[in-house]
Amino acid sequence: SQCVSQHEGQFDAVIGMEVIEHVENPWEYLRLLKRMAKSGGLIVVTTPNVESWASRWNYLLTGRLTHFEDGDYIGSGHINPISSWEFRLSAEALGLVNIRTYETCRLPLIWITRNLRLMIGSFILAPIRFALTGRISGDITLCVARKPADGAPF
Numbered sequence: 001s002q003c004v005s006q007h008e009g010q011f012d013a014v015i016g017m018e019v020i021e022h023v024e025n026p027w028e029y030l031r032l033l034k035r036m037a038k039s040g041g042l043i044v045v046t047t048p049n050v051e052s053w054a055s056r057w058n059y060l061l062t063g064r065l066t067h068f069e070d071g072d073y074i075g076s077g078h079i080n081p082i083s084s085w086e087f088r089l090s091a092e093a094l095g096l097v098n099i100r101t102y103e104t105c106r107l108p109l110i111w112i113t114r115n116l117r118l119m120i121g122s123f124i125l126a127p128i129r130f131a132l133t134g135r136i137s138g139d140i141t142l143c144v145a146r147k148p149a150d151g152a153p154f
Helices: 002-006 026-036 053-062 070-076 084-093 116-131
Strands: 011-017 037-048 097-106 138-146
Touching: 002 026, 011 026, 026 037, 026 084, 037 084, 053 116, 084 097, 084 138
Parallel strands: 011 037
Antiparallel strands: 037 138, 097 138
């Protein structure tokens, strides 16, 4: 918090790359990023895509989202899965504007891998992926928002 206070309102763009899923309170983290951005500045956040077909398949089989299994917590500290819906909700609540989300690091239609569960899932889901909605094809969600410019209504 002291570091944030020293740099409050100083940056044209603030980037939180693969961090938000590690913090106990993602909304507070987003609030800190907003504080560091200049008026009209960009806030960019990336996080594992929990809406992808691979994550949905994993959840169906195990009750866990991809990148949020026990090994992911122990190995990398992933504790908070963030969907594009939750990012939008929190960004709007914090008064951010021009909120957009994208999927990146596209997943292949058929995934040949040593992870048998994922490979089988890619074969099973391939014919019905067109019917799935949301951000289904990327492994990473990229979230972008803007801090309102001075004098803006928010």
